[in-house]
């Protein structure tokens with residue numbers, strides 16, 4: 243039964259009949275739950291994947307491009323933000339895989355599942371911004387007492403509680 247476009251395991255038996263054969267495959271696959279820092283792909287996220295495959299004498303090269311939505315927290319104003327990431331990758335599948343750069347075929351197919359996930363993780367923003375010129379929290383967004391701190395009656399009660407915890411038993415003078 244065909245699961246149209248849902249798998250990143252791409253059959254290549256036909257492609258491999260002749261070196262130099264090329265094909266382009268497009269897939270839309272679930273990509274939810276990947277995260278780096280505060281940035282992640284939403285649980286129900288779908289990634290658009292384009293794969294350009296080329297048959298070689300002893301393998302298949304794949305150039306991939308993936309686009310996926312992400313959500314996160316702006317590093318300056320801490321508001322929720324998000325966008326679309328775009329990442330590219332390249333893989334070489336070989337009849338003689340080396341466990342590193344030359345990947346193994348999966349039967350008569352190449353499996354790009356891990357490649358796409360890795361590309362999306364690398365494409366997530368390490369320090370998200372809601373917009374490039376975000377200047378941080380709106381004034382007044384957080385209650386910060388700057389002026390009037392000399393007045394003990396205006397000390398934030400949370401800090402006052404911390405003051406009460408501060409003592410030094412070796413210094414009776416306080």
Ligand SMILES: [Zn+2]
Nearest residue numbers: 316319372376
């Ligand atoms: Zn912001």
